[in-house]
Structures are given as C-alpha cells and as structure tokens.
Amino acid sequence: MEINIVQEKLAKALSIVSKVAAGAKAQLPILNNVLIRVDDGKVSLTTTNLDMAVVSYLPVQNSQNGVVTVPAKLIAEFISNLPRGEMVKLSANGEKVVAEAKGFRSVINGALADDFPELPEIDESKMMKIQISVDDFKAGLSQVVGAASVDTTRPALTGVYFNTYEGSLYLAATDGYRLAERKLAERVETEVKAIVPVSSLKEVLSSIGEDVDEIEILLDETQVRFNLGEVEITSKLIDGSFPDYRQLIPKESDITVELDKSEMVRVTKLAALFAKEVGGSIVCETKVEEEVFVVAAIANEFGENSSEMKVKANEDGKVTLNSRFLLDAVNVLDGKKLSFGFANRLDPVVLKGLDGEKVIENYVHIVMPLKS
Amino acid sequence: MTDIWKDVLAEIEQIVPGAQFSTWFTGSELDSAENGTVVIGVPNVFKIKQLQVKYNDIIKDALIHNGIEVNSIDYKVSATTKSRNNRNTIPPYPTTNETPATIKESRLINSFQTGLNPQYSLDNFVVCSNNDLAASVARNIIDAPGRKFNPFFLYGGPGLGKTHLVQAIGNELLRRDAGLKILYTPISSFYADFIKSLQNKKGDEFHQKFKKLDVLIIDDFQMIMNKDASQAEFFDIFNDLYQLNKQIIVTSDRLPNQIKSVDERLASRLTWAGAYDLQLPQFEDKCAILKSKAEYRGIEVEDEAIEYLAENVKTNIRDLEGEFERLLAVADLKGMTPLQIINEGYVSASRGKHDKVVSAKQVVDKVAKFYQMTAKEMCSKSRVAHIKNARQVAMYILSKELGMSTPKIAAEVGVKDHTTVMHGIKKINEDLKLNFGLRDQISAIREKLYE
Numbered sequence: 001m002e003i004n005i006v007q008e009k010l011a012k013a014l015s016i017v018s019k020v021a022a023g024a025k026a027q028l029p030i031l032n033n034v035l036i037r038v039d040d041g042k043v044s045l046t047t048t049n050l051d052m053a054v055v056s057y058l059p060v061q062n063s064q065n066g067v068v069t070v071p072a073k074l075i076a077e078f079i080s081n082l083p084r085g086e087m088v089k090l091s092a093n094g095e096k097v098v099a100e101a102k103g104f105r106s107v108i109n110g111a112l113a114d115d116f117p118e119l120p121e122i123d124e125s126k127m128m129k130i131q132i133s134v135d136d137f138k139a140g141l142s143q144v145v146g147a148a149s150v151d152t153t154r155p156a157l158t159g160v161y162f163n164t165y166e167g168s169l170y171l172a173a174t175d176g177y178r179l180a181e182r183k184l185a186e187r188v189e190t191e192v193k194a195i196v197p198v199s200s201l202k203e204v205l206s207s208i209g210e211d212v213d214e215i216e217i218l219l220d221e222t223q224v225r226f227n228l229g230e231v232e233i234t235s236k237l238i239d240g241s242f243p244d245y246r247q248l249i250p251k252e253s254d255i256t257v258e259l260d261k262s263e264m265v266r267v268t269k270l271a272a273l274f275a276k277e278v279g280g281s282i283v284c285e286t287k288v289e290e291e292v293f294v295v296a297a298i299a300n301e302f303g304e305n306s307s308e309m310k311v312k313a314n315e316d317g318k319v320t321l322n323s324r325f326l327l328d329a330v331n332v333l334d335g336k337k338l339s340f341g342f343a344n345r346l347d348p349v350v351l352k353g354l355d356g357e358k359v360i361e362n363y364v365h366i367v368m369p370l371k372s
Numbered sequence: 373m374t375d376i377w378k379d380v381l382a383e384i385e386q387i388v389p390g391a392q393f394s395t396w397f398t399g400s401e402l403d404s405a406e407n408g409t410v411v412i413g414v415p416n417v418f419k420i421k422q423l424q425v426k427y428n429d430i431i432k433d434a435l436i437h438n439g440i441e442v443n444s445i446d447y448k449v450s451a452t453t454k455s456r457n458n459r460n461t462i463p464p465y466p467t468t469n470e471t472p473a474t475i476k477e478s479r480l481i482n483s484f485q486t487g488l489n490p491q492y493s494l495d496n497f498v499v500c501s502n503n504d505l506a507a508s509v510a511r512n513i514i515d516a517p518g519r520k521f522n523p524f525f526l527y528g529g530p531g532l533g534k535t536h537l538v539q540a541i542g543n544e545l546l547r548r549d550a551g552l553k554i555l556y557t558p559i560s561s562f563y564a565d566f567i568k569s570l571q572n573k574k575g576d577e578f579h580q581k582f583k584k585l586d587v588l589i590i591d592d593f594q595m596i597m598n599k600d601a602s603q604a605e606f607f608d609i610f611n612d613l614y615q616l617n618k619q620i621i622v623t624s625d626r627l628p629n630q631i632k633s634v635d636e637r638l639a640s641r642l643t644w645a646g647a648y649d650l651q652l653p654q655f656e657d658k659c660a661i662l663k664s665k666a667e668y669r670g671i672e673v674e675d676e677a678i679e680y681l682a683e684n685v686k687t688n689i690r691d692l693e694g695e696f697e698r699l700l701a702v703a704d705l706k707g708m709t710p711l712q713i714i715n716e717g718y719v720s721a722s723r724g725k726h727d728k729v730v731s732a733k734q735v736v737d738k739v740a741k742f743y744q745m746t747a748k749e750m751c752s753k754s755r756v757a758h759i760k761n762a763r764q765v766a767m768y769i770l771s772k773e774l775g776m777s778t779p780k781i782a783a784e785v786g787v788k789d790h791t792t793v794m795h796g797i798k799k800i801n802e803d804l805k806l807n808f809g810l811r812d813q814i815s816a817i818r819e820k821l822y823e
Contacts (some may be wrong), residue, residue, distance in 0.1 A: 024490045029391075048418065050395070050416060117421070118421045118422060118425045154707060222417040222420075222449045243701055243703065243704045244700075244704070247694070247698040
C-alpha cells in the first residue's frame with residue numbers, strides 16, 4: 001500500500017475520523033485504529049466505535065492498492081504537525097506504516113486489517129432516503145439537540161427523533177422537562193420514525209465540510225447513514241419508542257406576550273444569577289395594568305432581583321421556570337423577537353420566534369414549569 | 373432458551389479471545405430456533421455484521437453441539453435493552469381520529485374501496501348506559517343486515533362514538549362476509565363526488581355505483597342541509613337500496629326533522645325503524661371507557677387517575693380519550709405513573725380549557741343563538757311561546773351549570789322577579805321528563821358551551 005497526498009488534505013480527513021476511534025474505553029485495541037484502504041486510486045479512511053462509523057474518502061495521485069490499520073490518534077497528530085503544503089507519503093510494510101514528508105519520517109506500528117470490524121450495510125429493500133440542504137439541516141439540528149436528555153436510563157430521550165407527520169419531516173428532542181421541535185422539510189414522500197443518537201449527530205455537524213450544499217440521509221430500521229460529500233457517517237439508531245409528544249404541545253396559550261429577544265436574554269441571565277440558590281427557579285409574570293412582563297428571582301442568601309420589560313399582555317399570569325431551560329430556549333429561537341405563551345402555573349410554556357409580527361411556525365420549544 | 377444460549381456462549385468463549393468475545397457477544401440472546409432457522413438477537417447493528425462475517429461458523433458449530441438444528445442463522449437488533457421497562461413504551465394505538473395511513477391499509481385489504489377504517493371494531497367499543505340501546509341495535513344489524521333495523525338512524529353530539537359504532541358495524545359485516553359491498557362515506561364526500569359526477573356528465577354512473585351496494589353507511593348527515601340536488605340524489609339512492617332490502621345506516625348530530633331544508637318525506641323515512649341516540653356518558657361509563665382503553669393497550673393505570681379524568685372531563689368521549697392519551701404521553705415522557713403525574717399537577721393544567729368557567733353572558737348568548745334569536749330578544753318581556761321557552765332554557769342552564777342563585781339569574785335574563793325564574797326552571801324540569809326533543813336541545817347547548 002502506498003499513498004502520496006498533500007499534507008492538509010490528509011490531516012483534515014484524519015482529524016475527522018480520529019475523533020470517532022473508540023479511544024481508551026475500547027476493549028478491542030483495533031477499535032483505536034484507522035483503517036486505510038487504497039483501491040485503484042481511491043483512498044478511504046475508516047474508524048468506528050461500534051455505535052457509529054466514519055469513512056472519509058480522499059483523492060490521491062500515485063497510489064498502490066493495499067489495506068492496513070494504524071492507531072488513529074497517533075497518525076492524525078503526526079500528520080497534522082507536519083509542515084503545510086508538503087507532499088506526504090504513507091506506505092505499509094506488513095503491520096508497520098511508514099509516514100514520510102520532506103525531512104520527516106516515522107514508522108508506526110499498526111495491525112493487520114483482518115481484525116478490523118466490517119461495517120454494516122444499509123438494508124436497501126427497507127431503505128429510505130432523504131435529501132436536505134446543509135443549511136437547513138445544520139440550523140434545524142442545532143435548534144433541537146440541546147433539548148435531548150443525557151440520562152442514559154431512558155435511551156429513547158438521548159436521541160433526536162426524526163419523524164414524518166402529515167407529509168413533513170420533523171426533528172424533535174426532549175429530556176422530559178423541555179421539548180424542541182423543528183420542521184425540516186415539507187413534502188417528504190417516505191415515512192420515517194427514527195431516533196438518532198445525539199453523539200452521532202454532533203459528529204455529523206462537526207464533519208460537514210464547507211463545500212457541501214446538500215446532505216443525503218439513508219435510513220433502514222436499525223441504522224442511519226449521512227452522506228456528506230467526502231465523508232460518510234453511519235450510526236446505529238436508538239432502539240426504543242419516542243414519546244407521543246405532539247399531544248404535549250398546547251395548540252394555543254391563554255396568555256401570550258411578545259418580547260424582545262436580546263432583552264429577554266439579559267433579564268433571564270440577571271435573574272439566573274440570583275436563582276442559583278433555588279435551583280435556577282425564576283418567576284415570569286405578566287401584569288396587564290402596569291403593562292409589564294416581570295422576570296424575578298429571590299435568593300435568601302444573595303438578595304433578590306427583578307427586571308421589567310414593557311409589554312401589553314391580555315391577562316395577568318405567573319409561571320415559575322428553570323432559568324437555564326428558558327435561556328437555552330430563547331437562545332435558539334430565530335428572529336429578533338419572540339412570543340412567550342402560557343396558561344397557568346403548570347401549563348407548558350410555549351416559545352416561538354417572531355419575524356417582525358409574524359410567528360415563525362417551523363420551530364416550537366416548550367418548557368415545563370416548576371411547581372412553585 | 374436462555375440456558376441453551378448460555379451454554380453456547382460458554383463454548384464460544386473457549387475459542388474466541390477474551391476482548392473479542394466480550395465486545396461481540398455481550399448482550400446477545402437466542403431469540404428463536406425453529407425448523408433449523410435460528411434467530412439471534414444482538415444489541416447493536418454494528419455487531420451483527422461482525423457475527424455474520426467472522427463468527428457465523430463458530431456460532432453454528434456451538435449451537436449444533438448444544439442440540440439445536442441449524443440450517444441458517446438470522447441476526448436482528450433486539451436487545452436486552454428493549455425489555456427494560458414496558459410501562460415506558462406506548463404501543464401504537466388506534467386513535468379515534470382516522471388517519472390517512474390506516475385508511476390506505478383498509479383499502480389494501482379489501483379490493484373494494486369501503487372507506488372503512490379497520491381500527492374501529494365492536495371489541496373496542498365500550499358499551500355502557502349512554503349507548504347500550506344503540507349498541508344492541510348494531511349487533512342485531514350485524515346478525516341480520518337489511519331486516520328489522522333498516523334504516524338505522526343514529527344521532528348524538530360530537531365525540532360520542534357515532535362514527536366508531538357505524539364503522540364497527542361495517543367492519544364486522546365485512547369480517548363475516550368479505551364479499552359484501554360496503555361503503556362508508558361522510559355525506560360531504562357524497563355530495564362532492566356527486567357534483568363531480570355531474571360535471572363529468574357521469575351522473576348515471578354515480579347512481580349505479582351506489583345501487584350496487586349491499587350496505588351504505590352515511591356519516592354526518594346533517595351536513596346535507598341546503599344541498600337540495602344532492603339530497604334528491606340521496607333520496608333516490610335511499611329508495612332503491614331500501615326496496616332491495618339493503619342495509620342503510622345514517623348518522624347525524626340531530627334528528628332529521630331538525631335539519632334545515634330536509635325533505636319531510638326523507639326525514640320520516642330515515643326514522644322508519646326508529647332513531648337511536650348516543651348520550652353523554654355518566655361518570656361510571658367514563659371510568660369503564662378508560663379502563664377498557666388501558667386494558668386494550670396493556671398499560672396499567674391507577675383507578676384514581678381514571679376517576680380523576682372521568683370526573684374532570686365533562687365534554688365528550690373524544691375529549692376524554694384525548695386527555696387520557698395526553699396523560700399517558702406525559703407519564704411516558706417523565707417516566708412516572710399517570711397518578712403521579714396528576715398529583716404533580718401537570719395534567720390538570722393542560723385540561724384547563726374544559727374547566728374554563730363559562731360566564732352567564734356566554735350561556736345567554738349560546739342559548740339565544742341556538743334558538744336563532746338575539747340575546748336581546750330572548751331577554752325581552754316577550755310572551756311569545758318560543759321566546760319564552762328559550763328564556764326558560766337559559767334559566768335552567770344558568771342554574772344547573774353555573775349554580776347561580778335565582779335572583780342573579782333573574783337579572784341575567786331580564787325578568788323582574790326571582791319567582792319567575794323558579795317557575796321557569798321547574799317547568800323545564802317537568803318538560804324534560806316527557807319531551808325528548810328538549811332533552812336533546814339542552815344537551816346540544818351544553819356541548820356548545822364547553823366547545
């Protein structure tokens with residue numbers, strides 16, 4: 001096996017795949033390795049941690065067929081520290097890989113490719129395919145991932161739920177205290193119900209290259225593959241059922257106020273400072289007569305804080321929320337203004353972005369109130 | 373099964389090195405082994421490939437050594453993780469609202485397009501005091517379609533199960549005789565199709581299509597109001613089918629003679645075999661409905677939780693079931709039991725709209741609107757019979773629903789003296805015993821109040 005390639009290209013590809021190599025937690029040492037395969041001028045670099053796999057394809061000149069594995073982190077760091085613009089030559093000699101650039105040479109102990117796990121293939125008979133613009137995908141995904149749970153005792157909530165409903169594709173995530181849903185595409189012809197692990201999605205987000213406009217998502221019952229141009233990420237799906245969340249989103253709220261987003265972020269942060277002692281709980285209140293929306297926190301030790309925003313509300317109301325959840329939600333809303341809807345102390349609070357006066361309907365975030 | 377698999381694994385462990393073994397075989401299980409086809413459950417799709425490619429022969433040998441016949445081995449993702457806590461997973465359940473997907477299914481099953489949704493069956497129709505008469509008629513029709521109860525006219529407010537019951541009849545008839553030509557259609561689709569057929573000059577074809585039916589089920593008949601041409605067409609079809617002793621089933625939210633612009637002859641024919649109504653369920657009925665729903669889905673729900681919903685959802689069965697679904701969804705989401713959720717207070721809130729306090733003004737407006745007069749007219753001193761009657765109904769509802777005192781009611785409906793109110797309420801109470809029409813009117817107004 002032999003490859004000759006420009007340093008930057010190899011370094012970039014290795015940095016993407018080496019993140020997925022299982023690292024110290026792997027029981028099988030070979031899972032720390034990257035599989036380098038050369039097949040008639042096509043080079044692929046593969047790593048897997050058995051929850052997901054990444055393959056990066058590289059165009060090369062002057063190559064010789066062959067396959068070998070080497071520790072991914074080591075070779076990634078070695079290549080990335082070589083001078084830019086140099087041609088790098090990788091060649092295999094049994095289990096050893098020789099990496100050379102002008103004046104630099106190292107021999108890395110690898111392992112035979114036979115032990116490297118074969119990757120599962122998507123079942124084409126049951127495969128569903130979705131194509132989506134990178135910008136929509138990135139924007140939509142970043143609006144929902146934050147709401148997913150990190151509690152592994154409920155695996156279904158540790159993923160993002162890709163689901164079709166009435167012909168549109170939605171992404172949803174919840175940790176049981178808040179829920180985010182984003183409509184990603186309309187007129188989707190396939191039926192999808194798949195929970196994709198957040199960890200895999202984060203990898204997808206960080207691996208999308210700048211020159212990619214559209215990504216292709218392939219799904220079967222057990223796995224999903226994201227085709228990102230030169231990078232291909234395959235992940236298992238989470239086996240479980242996602243809560244029937246649509247019923248939890250109130251269709252309308254009794255009290256709705258329109259707030260300036262940056263102002264809302266500021267007052268929430270201020271209140272959060274004082275709310276630390278009480279588990280982040282802050283009180284949001286509408287006062288019709290005074291025409292204000294008040295955000296307040298009381299901490300016996302530090303003192304108290306209360307900020308007001310001028311706003312016309314249709315009814316007096318009060319709700320207690322976790323400041324961090326509120327802040328997370330406000331931060332991911334589109335638009336300069338937002339609509340804050342609630343009904344009474346225990347109804348979910350509904351947050352949506354506003355484009356001028358118009359509600360941005362493709363995204364909704366709900367936060368469950370705290371009992372006060 | 374588990375024991376055999378343990379033995380198999382023990383044997384494999386002898387051959388496969390430790391780290392490899394624990395990586396690839398941990399969490400696997402023997403799912404089934406029948407007639408030489410062995411299915412092995414593996415917790416992760418990545419592991420399947422490896423077992424297939426690298427360890428298939430080793431697994432096969434080990435299985436055979438342990439006395440299992442092996443021709444082929446299938447692997448699937450199943451996992452010990454799946455069997456964790458069944459309470460947490462809500463299986464897909466037929467909801468009362470029909471979904472396009474399931475209609476498609478029903479069309480696949482029966483080459484003739486019946487329009488029936490197979491999810492509606494008599495098994496999941498809970499019979500209780502509010503609907504037992506209608507349900508027994510339904511059973512009678514299933515045993516002898518086109519005979520004694522033809523046409524079957526079923527009426528009642530929204531969300532009480534009309535559609536469920538009539539579709540269940542259709543499904544059950546179809547189950548007993550797959551050759552029957554059954555058509556379920558809301559009247560709105562009927563007249564839309566009819567108009568289309570006229571535009572395409574295929575009116576005759578339309579008529580022939582219906583004439584071939586063995587069972588015609590028409591839903592939401594009240595929507596026919598002011599559609600005279602469609603009504604005439606329906607009347608024709610009705611007569612043709614009736615003469616051939618074909619079963620006709622019609623639902624509506626009110627009696628035919630209360631539907632504006634329905635021909636008197638048609639109205640009387642529709643109720644030849646009687647009119648059967650579905651009432652709002654009582655507390656016990658509501659409990660029974662929810663219990664059967666929980667049982668159907670294999671979910672344990674505390675009695676207290678069921679009683680709580682039965683007591684608090686006052687509108688109709690659809691809302692009751694909707695609320696129940698929501699409760700289960702919240703419970704699922706938070707990993708708690710339904711009762712815990714109620715005690716936490718999360719559900720009471722989302723149910724707020726039913727608990728909304730209806731104001732006296734709303735009652736007055738709704739009653740006046742129902743009797744097609746203005747609130748001002750109704751609350752005048754007029755002694756014209758129908759105005760006076762509406763006024764008394766308003767008094768009755770103000771007293772029953774809002775628990776208002778008679779002097780307050782007097783002020784609301786514009787009478788001087790609270791004794792007039794007392795008299796009015798008493799009169800309605802008496803009338804209710806005999807006058808079924810009035811009973812229907814009042815329950816319709818009640819529904820409108822909480823809409």
